[in-house]
Amino acid sequence: MDALTLARWQFGITTVYHFIFVPLTIGLSPLVAIMQTAWVRTGNERWLKLTKFFGKLLLINFAIGVATGIVQEFQFGMNWSEYSRFVGDIFGAPLAMEALAAFFIESTFLGLWIFGWDKLPKKVHLATIWLVAFATNLSAYFILAANSWMQHPVGAEMSADGRRAEMVSIGDVLTNPTLLAAFPHVITVSLVTAGTAVAGISVWWMVKSAKEGKTELAKDVWRPGAKFGAWVLIIAGIGVIWTGDWQAKMMFNQQPMKMAAAEAMCESYTDGAPFSILTIGNPASNNCSDTTAIISIPGLTSFLATGDFKAPLAGIDELQQTYTDKYAASLGVEDGFSFVPNLLVTYWSFRLMIGFGVFSAALGAAILWLTRGGKVPTGTWLGRLGLIALPAPLLASAFGWIFTEMGRQPWIVAPNPNPEGVDMVWMLTQHANSPVVGAVSVIISMVAFTLIYLVCAVLWFMLLKRYAAKGVPDHEPDVSPEANADADADRPMSFAY
DSSP states (O other): OOHHHHHHHHHHHHHHHHHHHHHHHHHHHHHHHHHHHHHHHHOOHHHHHHHHHHHHHHHHHHHHHHHHHHHHHHHHHTTTHHHHHHHHHHHHHHHHHIIIIIIHHHHHHHHHHHHOTTTSOHHHHHHHHHHHHHHHHHHHHHHHHHHHHHHSOOSEEEOTTSSOEEESOHHHHHTOHHHHHHHHHHHHHHHHHHHHHHHHHHHHHHHHHHHTTOHHHIIIIIHHHHHHHHHHHHHHHHHHHHHHHHHHHHHHHHOHHHHHHHHTOOSOBSSOOOEEEEEEEOGGGOOGGGEEEEEEETTHHHHHHHSOTTOOBOOHHHHHHHHHHHHHHHHTOOTTOOOOOOHHHHHHHHHHHHHTHHHHHHHHHHHHHHTGGGOOOOOHHHHHHHHHHTTHHHHHHHHHHHHHHHTTTTEEEOOOOOTTSOOOOOEEGGGTSOSSSOHHHHHHHHHHHHHHHHHHHHHHHHHHHHHHHHOOOSOOOOOSGGGGTTSOTTOOOOOOO
16 A cells, blocks of 8 residues: 555544544533532532542543544644645644643643542532533534534635645634534534443443342432433434534535435436435445445435435536536546545445444433333343443444545545635645655554554553442542531642542
């Protein structure tokens, strides 16, 4: 493989791995804040136990996530130096905002939250975790602003020499319509992920505690935790469906080839395009004649794209010709250059993204139904469902990002259709990698970082398993200053976990 292919593999590996931690951190931080708020307002020890328990899992996930995310920014300047030179004016701005405004707030107040349990007043300490939750979501907004610009470049124009994109409006970049659709989708997905984690672990402990005769612990701590997580993932799941529909319709207008590739829809439809449930053949060939849909839902793809079951949609063959006529000459590409993304990846990643969400929905519905009326279910299958559902939203998120990024290919910055019909900024992926970083350098760093990431993954799993398996203590002491007024006021802050 050449340096470009290896660089794409490396960035794909690091991005997918890093994003395993992102939705859990984004979603779990406000849930932990809500739990602590419930404790401060009610004084009920169950919420303190749940806050400290899930707070440990949040800290582990946050630490590994930060370590794995740093590598990506180095890749922009090394493997993808031509891309960085082309978009540095625009792409660097939201990343700098993320580091200065969001990350510093996040890390500072997370430190105060960790060490301030027995030093800060309850309400001040509570404010620190809410600021962490705010900064985590603010960080997501700035990162998505950078990514959304790649999907739909706005607020920029080409330099006089035609070699660089230059920012003309930071406001347009930070209010990009693609961003305004992507941000709520990522947040609701993150809440589903965190809600599934809270519900899955709590329901497993509820069943286990009930079977061991610890009925009070099962009913007073784990049942409320399971119901809380279930309500979060159900409500957020509705938000995922709504925001996902919003994104699909925007994607159809901005990147019609991605919509066609999601369906492996080679021919155009004038009276509603179906959504295939099962396609046979060889989509990996990227040849439309090699795939045949044998089970499909009439008009559903048209509805996803436009809201109308009868709307006409252009297929891959027609779009390939459109893109060739519009861009081939200015890009200087060879005759027959393909503007079609990898159909095998886009087709299945789109379906797996949707399919893995079923596990979370099943878990939430089962918990709310079986715990109604104060019941504490003891079915082993329910505890197992809680564990099985844990990785499902993480996998759904990963496949969602794979579809988003692979569906944009061969563009690293997709063309932006504007009202005047002139695309101002675009860039092909094959023009974005470094001309001086060779294949040997890329493969050495890729192997090294992949092995390091594997070690981090093992440590992450072992730490989460270790602390999740401990459960909660029979009694969680109140370590706030109000409850320890006679303690030494001059003692240093200490790690509360």
